[in-house]
Amino acid sequence: MSTTLTSPYRLAVIVASTRDGRFGPTVANWLGTQLDLRDDVDVDVIDLADHPLSMNLSSEPGPEDAAALAAVTPRLEQADAYIVITPEYNHSYPATLKNLIDRHYTQWRAKPVAFVSYGGLSGGLRAVEHLRPVFAELHAVTIRETISLHNPWGAFDANGRHLDDSAGTAAENAAKTLLDQLAWWALSLREARAARPYGQ
Template identity: 55%
Template structure:
């Protein structure tokens, strides 16, 4: 097994005004950091200006943004996508990120923290699993979902979810196992899609 600290990219997939994603992400990052299993990097898609058109003639600002995000994804050993569910699916900014960065996901594990109303974002997660399979990523079965997420967010904007701590710990343990195993495998034999 690899002895170096594993890098976890936590991606906030929503960019809507008034979104709940940052509260969910803050809660999850605290869980991840307290586990001491990963070095955590948070990528908030609300602050990333990726082009909407998949063209080769992207301007220098777009190229810089793509390169900076690509470097962060490249350096990650694992990913957690924080996703809401919009119209029974995941967000356009998340799909845009995925489509611009194809190889960075390969042979790396991905897990999900979802939130929403009755479904808790689980329909978005199921669709993301299909997309990540196409990119040769390994999605982890264990997830965390918040059904009726608004009941967990206080007036101060902080998410309080003591019942979700155990599922988060289980998910992180599985994610760490897969991240270490796949990192060792990529080191021994580079992955070719």
């Protein structure tokens, strides 16, 4: 069997929120504990707070944007799949995430995208539903299952460990389901892209 079929797939985990006091890194730490249990994936965490992009979408990025894109774009290109960790702001997702998405196109094509959302009563699900048609326009495939964390503040320690055993088990089960589906799509689409380049 070829290395393409058996080697771990490359996963970019995108932490979308850049606000002061954000909860995203805690969610990323928790997700990391779930990814550590697997041997089918190589993980690259892209925290948008570490790579700020201006809202100037001109065709010629300035020096700061050029540096941020030089750090991020190759990592998105190399990824076989993505997980977006997003909060819900005003019934949608952060502008920083839309900015990142809109500055790239071919990087997303024919690749799977999964979502881990968090927020109040909705658990960030309205942000996820807004993201699905955006990624569809970019020819990406979104995973049906979603991890949704409702009112998670105070429910995790700083290392991402869930403080409620029952809720923690439910979240871990949801993570396994999502990651199993993502692995299937990531490996299948990687094989397909290798055999038949997308769009040709």
